[in-house]
Amino acid sequence: MKIEYKFCDGLIELMKKTPLDQINVVMLSNHIGSNRQTFYYHFRDIGDVIDSILYQDKKIYLTKIFDFEQIIKPIVAYTNSNYQFLRAITLSFASDRLLSFYSAYFYKQINIYLRQNKSDKEIGQISTRHICRYLSTIFAKEMFNWVNEKQDESQKILVQRLRVIWNYFIKQYYSDLRGTR
DSSP: HHHHHHHHHHHHHHHHHHHGGGGOEEEEEEEHHHHHHHHHHHHHSSSHHHHHHHHHHHOOSHHHHHHHHHHHHHHHHHHTTTTTHHHHHHHHHTTTHHHHHHHHHHHHHHHHHHHHHHHHHHHHHHHHHHHHHHHHHHHHHHHHHHHHGGGSOOOHHHHHHHHHHHHHIIIHHHHHHHHHO
């Protein structure tokens, strides 16, 4: 196993017992039987390890997207299967990294959808980027808040709310931009 993965797995194990804000490089290095110089050879800080964990699951990214469900289902499944880890991140110094992860995921997937449907040629690349940025920001905040307060809202309600936002932007707003309303 690569040492980077050992640090990632070690951090996940430590987070089960210790809040992320209390974990430091020495503690993590000792936990996996390494030293801090090795840690700093591979990572700048604990936040880098968090990023590595978040971005290593490439299965959630699709290359062809035909509808909203193909965007939302993989990220909701990922969130459900990693809920404890993600919840611990929302309660720590690294909460902005989770928000960035969700935003990057949605930006990439929405951009694929729009390019695949040739939307960027109809409304222009600048408008496409604005739609991607705006929708990804809204969706990222919704997902982050859902992780932070999951017990208050069901997955079904979250998906319904995101679908309403999606439908507005992809149908209403998009047709306004094209002038075909």
